[in-house]
Amino acid sequence: MRSTDPAEVGERIAARLSATRGHPVTLRKARVLPAGASRTTYAVTIGDDRGDRGDEAIIVRAAPAAEPGAGGLRSEVDVLRAALEAGVPVPEVLDLSDSSDEDSVLGFPYAVMRFVDGESIARRILRDDAYGLIRADFARQAGTALGRIHAMESSSTGLEHTGDPIEALHTLFGREYADAPAGLVLAVDWLDRHRPAAAPTDTVVHGDFRLGNLLITPDRISAVLDWELAHLGDPMEDLGWLCTKAWRFGVPRPVAGMGSRADLLDAYAQVAGWRPTEDTLRWWELYATVRWGLICGAQANRYLDGTERSMELAAIGRRSAEQEFDALLALGITTPTPIPDPLDTDRPAGTVDEDPHTAPALLDLLESLSGFLSDEVAADGGISPQVRFRTRVAGNVLSTVRRQVLLGPRQAEASRxxxxxxxVHSSTELADKLRSGALSGADEAVRAVVAAEVVDRLTVANPRHLSQPDC
Structure with missing residues (x-):
């Protein structure tokens, strides 16, 4: 019988470990961690009552929506074990059930791993004084870890090759690739015309090597997590993904906001035996920007199609404008454009026709809701981290709505x-004509229109992003 209740999950895992270890294991506590959309992660503490062994922290990665055998966890565990053998810092796997056998004590696929200490929240790693030492050494340690990942023995992992990188975007994100906005269309065209030389050999690729999927202590990378996107391909994909602007979180240093490309590549070369060029790395950074933009669209489509009614998925669709802007920055089509947040300026009279409604006006009502979320809900010290995070997302969604109410009519007229x-008559037609070649991406007038459209979208979605430079 399936149950996703943390206490029930913890009890069943404790019973399972009691059987595999041959002595009683007792559940102390269990909770859900705020991570993952397709997987659920439980933090569980168990006790071993034999003598002075004390409590043990474990992590349960589960796929509650998957049928036994369909969770993909077995392949992920195979990769984790190969990574451990290669010297990559990863959690030790204690138990696995990804099939229909009697070990499926939860009724759905799961993997139990030993807990590894470390922080994964980027804003803390990038700003807290406690992480000053690792910030100075992060690029070197990341280069070493990636070198070891790319030296892994792949034959035992069962991973598949994704093929040509640009064709892979089309294959993996067919709908989003076909509907990509103009800024991403220009980027894909440039990538296709400026392909770098391939790496000496294809390797295991982690597929999502970035802050958020790494555990960081004050002095080291303690674990590389979330291997569900691992595949075989060009190892430069991992280095470019780590360095793309989206994962710098506003800090103007290229390697996850903490280091230089040269330090990353030097450390990588010591393990991998070859040193990629910075031009090749920058190509893969732009590729990662496009890929993340398509992923934003794919996640929004999961909401729009009714597959998963998640506010977070709905919100992330508007982040595609950030990737468009970053792509245009990398291509030299635009520059950082500081624009004050429209919500911080005085609202012009008559912005929204309020008839026949009474005061407060629509924008005043939205502002009051925004204040409630930020000043009351998020400030409540008693709420869980999950609720606090979702409150921040809700606040961002509400700010986007307020800006669009404020600016939408004027932006629509300027766009026309x-x-x-x-x-052309619409942004969709603009992208289609660039894709077909009916409009030239080298035409300065066309490029100016693409940039202006992106700036307007980002002024509504996240105006602070407009001032962030590339580096």
Missing amino acids: RRLADIG
């Missing part, structure tokens, strides 16, 4: 005028 000047 500039699109008409280059002979």
